[in-house]
Amino acid sequence: MFRFFKRKSAPETAAPEATAEVAPEAITALAALQLDAPAEAAPAVEPAVAARSEPETSQAAVLVAEEQPTSGWFSRLRSGLRKTGSGISGLFGGSKIDEALYEELESALIMADAGMPATTALLADLRRRVKSTRAETPAQVRGLLADALADLLSPLQKPLDIGRQNPTVLMMVGVNGAGKTTTIGKLTQHLLRADEKVLLAAGDTFRAAAREQLVAWGQRNQVQVISQDGGDPAAVAFDAVSAGKAREIDVVIVDTAGRLPTQLHLMEELKKVKRVTAKAMDGAPHEILLVIDANNGQNALAQVRAFDDALGLTGLVITKLDGSAKGGVIAAIARERPVPVYFIGVGESLDDLQTFDAKAFARALVGEA
C-alpha cells in the first residue's frame, strides 16, 4: 500500500514565479522513453481522513492512495519482515503464559535490535494487557503484543504531505548505500502515478555513478533531472528548486551524496544545501528525509539522532527491512527519537516501497494473520 497526503486546492502562498533561469544544458530532458511499468489505473481518491496528522485545513484535502489488494499487500509486508519477525513469531505455540515466555520475548526483541528501553517498555505494557484482559494462552499474547507494538509505533505514522507548497521540496540524506537513490526512483514513480509533476536534482556531485543512477531513474520515469558535472550540490539544489518553480512542478526531490554523520565537513555541506535551498524558495526544503538501512540496527538509531541534530529531520524512510533481522530498530526509534516514518522498503520492486502503517507493521512482525 502506498499513500501520501495531497492538498488539491490552491496553495496558501502566492502562485510561484520563475525567479531564476536554468541553463538548458543542465537539464536532462527525457521525453521519448517508456515507463517500465504499464500505465496504471487512476489512483483511488478517498475522503479526507487526515485528522490524525492535520489539525487544520480550510483547503480541500484528500488522501491519494495506490492500493494493492489488501491481502496481497499485507502478505508482501509480512514476507518482507520475515527475518526480523522470525525470532518473535515462533514463540506463541506453547500452552501457558509464564516467565519463560516473557524472557524469550525479551531476547527476541533485543535480537531484533529494538534496544533495551523499548523492549522494557513493551514488555511492561504487555504484562499490563495480559492482566487486564485475563489472557490465558500464548496465542492471545501474540495479539496483545501486536497491540502494544502498534501503540508504541503509532506516533511514527504520518503521511507525506504534498501540495501545501508548489513545489514541495524533498531533500534526501543518509549514509552511503542506505537506498536514497533507489527510494527516489520508487517514490517518483508513485508520485507520477498520482499525476504529480516531479523534478529530480542530482545533488550527489561527488560520485559520477550516483549521478548516472539518478539520471537513469529519471529516464525510466520520464522526468527531468537537474545535474552538473562536479560542482556544488547546493548549487544543483538551488537550480532545481528554481526550475521547479518556473515549470510549475509539484515535487522536487533533491538527492545528496551518502555520508557518515562523523564526517563533519560533509555534514556542514548538507547544512549548506539546506540553507541555499531556502534561498531559492522560502520554507524549502519542506521535508528532510533520512534514508536508513534496517540492517544497521542500533546504528541506524545513532544515524537518526546525528542527522536530526544537524538538520532537523522531518521524516524517515527505512529500507531493506526484507533482508534484515534488525527491523526492531523501528521500536527503538519510536521510543528514543520519534521522527515520523513515511515509507518502508520491504523489497526491491516498486510495490515494496510502502507507506508505514503502525498496526500492519506490528501484526506482520508478530506473525499475526
Ligand SMILES: Nc1nc2c(ncn2[C@@H]2O[C@H](COP(=O)(O)OP(=O)(O)OP(=O)(O)O)[C@@H](O)[C@H]2O)c(=O)[nH]1
Ligand atoms: N532488498 C532491498 N534492497 C534495497 C531496498 N532499497 C534499496 N535497496 C538496494 O540497496 C542498494 C543501494 O541503494 P542506493 O539507492 O544506490 O543507495 P544510496 O543511498 O543512493 O547510495 P549512495 O549513492 O552510495 O549514497 C541497491 O542495490 C538497491 O537496490 C529495499 O528496500 N530492499
